Structures are given as C-alpha cells and as structure tokens.
Amino acid sequence: MRLTTFSSGGTSHTGVVDAGVAVSLGLASGGDPRFASLLALVRGGDSALADARELAVSHPVRAAYDVDDVTVRAPLPVPTGVRHWTRTGAAEAAAPDTPAKGPGDPVTPNADGRVAVAIAAVVDSSARIFGCTVLGGAQGPFVVTVDALDPDLARVVEVRVNGVHHARSAVPDARGHLDRAFAGLGAIRPLRAGELVVVDLTADLPPGQCVLRDGDEIELEVTGLGVLRNRIQILP
Numbered sequence: 011m012r013l014t015t016f017s018s019g020g021t022s023h024t025g026v027v028d029a030g031v032a033v034s035l036g037l038a039s040g041g042d043p044r045f046a047s048l049l050a051l052v053r054g055g056d057s058a059l060a061d062a063r064e065l066a067v068s069h070p071v072r073a074a075y076d077v078d079d080v081t082v083r084a085p086l087p088v089p090t091g092v093r094h095w096t097r098t099g100a101a102e103a104a105a106p107d108t109p110a111k112g113p114g115d116p117v118t119p120n121a122d123g124r125v126a127v128a129i130a131a132v133v134d135s136s137a138r139i140f141g142c143t144v145l146g147g148a149q150g151p152f153v154v155t156v157d158a159l160d161p162d163l164a165r166v167v168e169v170r171v172n173g174v175h176h177a178r179s180a181v182p183d184a185r186g187h188l189d190r191a192f193a194g195l196g197a198i199r200p201l202r203a204g205e206l207v208v209v210d211l212t213a214d215l216p217p218g219q220c221v222l223r224d225g226d227e228i229e230l231e232v233t234g235l236g237v238l239r240n241r242i243q244i245l246p
Contacts (some may be wrong), residue, residue, distance in 0.1 A: 011066060012152040012236070013141065015048055015087060015112075016080040024048050025075075026066040027152060032077045035062055038069035048086050048153065049204045055135040059155065084112030084149040086132060090204035095191035100198060110149045116243035117147030119222050125242075127167050127230050130206040131188055137201040139192065144238045145208060146230040151238060160234040163188065167211050170229040176220045181211055 012027045023034035024045050035045035039061070044054040051058050065073075087109035094101040111117060119125050127146045132153055134140035141155040142163070163185040169177040191207050201207070211232070222228070224244040231237045 011063060011155045011158055013048060013051070013062070013155065014085040014150065014152045015083040016075075017083060018075055018080045022083070023080075024051060026062065027077055027082075028066065030077050032075045032080050032082075033066055033069050034073045034075070035065055038065040038073035049088070049090070052086075052132060052140050053135055053203045059140075082113050082151050084110040084115075085143055085151070085153045086110070086149065086204070086206070087112070089132070089206045090202050092130075092206045092208060093195050093201075094208045094210075095187075095195055096210060100195055111240070112148055113151045113239055115148050115240060117228070117240045118243050118245055119147075123222065125169075125222070125228060125230070127169065127211045127232065128208050129163070129184065129188065129211060129232065129235070130208050131192070133192075133201045133203055133205040133207060135203040137192075137196060137203075139188065142188075142235055144230055144232050144235050146228075146238050146240075148238060148240050151236050154235055159185075161185065163234065165233045167233075168229075168231045170231070171220055171222065172227050173229075179211070184209070184211070 014025055014027055016023050016025050016032050023036055024047055025032045025034050039045050044050055044058040088106055125146055129142050130145045131142050132140040139156045141153040143149055143153045167179045167181055188209050191209050222242045224242060226242040228242055229237050229239045
C-alpha cells in the first residue's frame with residue numbers, strides 16, 4: 011500500500027492512495043484511533059495494517075477523495091526519532107519537535123549547494139521495516155509498505171530541476187544496505203516503532219552540475235517510492 015497524510019477542507023487524514031483515489035482511513039473506519047495518524051497506524055501493529063488494507067478496498071463513498079483535490083503532506087510528520095546509517099557508522103538525531111516538510115513545501119539546499127537524496131525506512135512495532143519513503147529536504151509523498159516494495163528497493167534515483175533531467179544513479183543492493191542498517195542500529199539500541207532509519211543514496215546535485223535558484227522546482231524520483239516534488243527556497 012501507499013500510505014500518506016493528506017488534508018482536505020482543513021482536516022488532516024491518514025490515508026491510502028491508489029489509482030488516483032485517496033481513502034481516509036479515519037472516515038472509513040468510523041474514527042478508529044489506530045488511524046488517527048500514520049504513527050498510530052504503525053504502532054497498531056499487524057492487525058491495524060491488515061484492517062487498513064481491508065478498508066482500502068471496502069470503504070464508504072464519503073471516505074474517498076480524488077487525489078487531485080487533496081493536499082498530500084509528509085506521511086510521517088513527527089516520527090518517534092531519526093537514526094542515520096552510513097558505511098562509516100551510525101548517527102542519531104533528536105526526535106523532531108516540528109512536523110517534517112512534505113511535498114510542495116519549500117526546501118533549502120545544503121551548505122554545499124546540493125540536495126541529497128535518501129531512503130527513510132519506518133520501523134514497525136516488531137522492530138522490522140514497516141515501509142519506506144523518500145527524503146530530500148522534505149519527506150514523502152508516500153510510505154510504501156514493505157509488502158509492496160520492489161525486492162531490489164530503490165533501483166534507480168533520478169533528479170530533475172524545472173522538468174529537466176540532471177542526475178540519474180543506479181543504487182546497488184539498497185535493500186541489503188537497509189537490512190544491515192536495521193541490524194547495526196538495533197545492536198546499538200533497540201529500534202522503536204515509528205522511528206526513521208535513514209540510508210543516504212548516491213544521487214545528488216553537485217554545485218558544478220546544476221546551480222539551484224530560488225523558486226526552482228526540484229523532483230526526486232526513487233523507483234517504487236514515487237516522486238517528491240518541492241520548490242527551492244534560498245535563504246538570505
């Protein structure tokens with residue numbers, strides 16, 4: 011499933027997106043607290059995920075929205091924590107105290123002028139991979155559940171600026187790297203439901219390849235995880 015957080019008419023929903031339709035799990039379930047947020051769904055375990063799958067197929071008409079009529083947000087706006095894994099070691103960031111940026115929000119390049127691309131895996135209630143999303147100054151647009159992920163995970167990463175292709179990179183053994191990250195981080199401290207495990211990918215925008223300007227539209231596409239689309243904001 012492709013899970014996300016979306017808003018419509020000033021109301022936020024945890025939803026499933028498929029074939030141009032966004033289904034509000036809260037409305038479809040009659041207000042089940044397990045679907046109050048994506049974090050609540052993750053913490054609800056396998057039974058909550060199974061019920062979400064059923065609601066995605068069988069739901070009242072009032073729970074379905076045309077995806078073009080809603081605003082897709084960061085799917086997991088306030089995770090339990092953020093833990094990074096690289097080939098040289100592990101790092102841990104403090105639990106965020108403000109919601110993550112999502113699709114459409116302004117993003118600022120790093121100090122070196124690049125926008126790096128990463129995969130963030132969401133930890134489930136059994137310290138396994140619940141699903142994955144794209145990170146690149148923002149988060150989203152979806153958390154794709156582990157059962158729907160390509161076995162090779164992120165085979166290709168592509169970066170476009172104002173619709174023009176600027177970088178494309180194959181990512182060998184992304185799933186294996188993610189599995190090693192879970193094992194390595196879990197050995198340091200047990201993983202908690204709702205944490206993000208971040209694995210950096212190789213594709214980015216070197217300053218010499220593309221100069222990002224204020225107002226540019228940047229698209230980060232990761233095979234199987236969707237396209238994260240944002241506007242560049244250059245801070246004074």
